[in-house]
Amino acid sequence: MIRDDIKAATITAMKAKEKERTATLRQISAKIKDRDIEERTSGKEIEDDALVTSVLQKMAKQRRESIEMYVTGGRQELADKETAELAVIEEFLPQMMSEDETKAAIEAIKAETGASSMKDMGQVMGALKAKHGAVLDGKLASGLVKAALS
Structure with missing residues (x-):
């Protein structure tokens, strides 16, 4: 622990x-x-x-x-x-996800949820945090989700 x-x-x-x-x-x-x-x-x-x-x-x-x-x-x-x-x-922090790993996770969640526009950003970010919260850089993820949904 x-x-x-x-x-x-x-x-x-x-x-x-x-x-x-x-x-x-x-x-x-x-x-x-x-x-x-x-x-x-x-x-x-x-x-x-x-x-x-x-x-x-x-x-x-x-x-x-x-x-x-x-x-x-x-x-x-x-x-x-x-x-x-x-x-x-x-x-003491676990190794954070790399940019490529974060992009792959975003794409997987987009496919699961059917997210396609900026209206779905909250849904995608929520799913990302639920699955990868401990190893996710929120600032990086937010920027990548915006880019992926725009």
């Missing part, structure tokens, strides 16, 4: 006195714990690795956006810090 890998990595980083890595791993654990509490109150059951993966994907997306903003704002030292955090987060 990904959660166990994160705990083991935290202990290893603490023993090795890697302050930045330990801090990032603790942030990940805190976000996962927050999400656990949210899910407990919502009453929905989500498979543990799926929950952890969704938390990691959200954190990675936030880091990418921050890096972009810091670079355009001329704050390279902050961008470097975010890049280091992103590297730690991505260690």
Whole structure:
């Protein structure tokens, strides 16, 4: 389980006195714990690795956006810090689908659902997320679905 890998990595980083890595791993654990509490109150059951993966994907997306903003704002030292955090987060994310794999999945879903116009984009994106949510880059998929349906 990904959660166990994160705990083991935290202990290893603490023993090795890697302050930045330990801090990032603790942030990940805190976000996962927050999400656990949210899910407990919502009453929905989500498979543990799926929950952890969704938390990691959200954190990675936030880091990418921050890096972009810091670079355009001329704050390279902050961008470097975010890049280091992103590297730690991505260690625990499953390998994302490539552009070719995403295109193939989109074509398969178009064939299944009979989607042919932009009106069907929501249906195609929903099916994509249901089948490949943990390994799907949403931003890439959205662009490819738009191109495939236009």
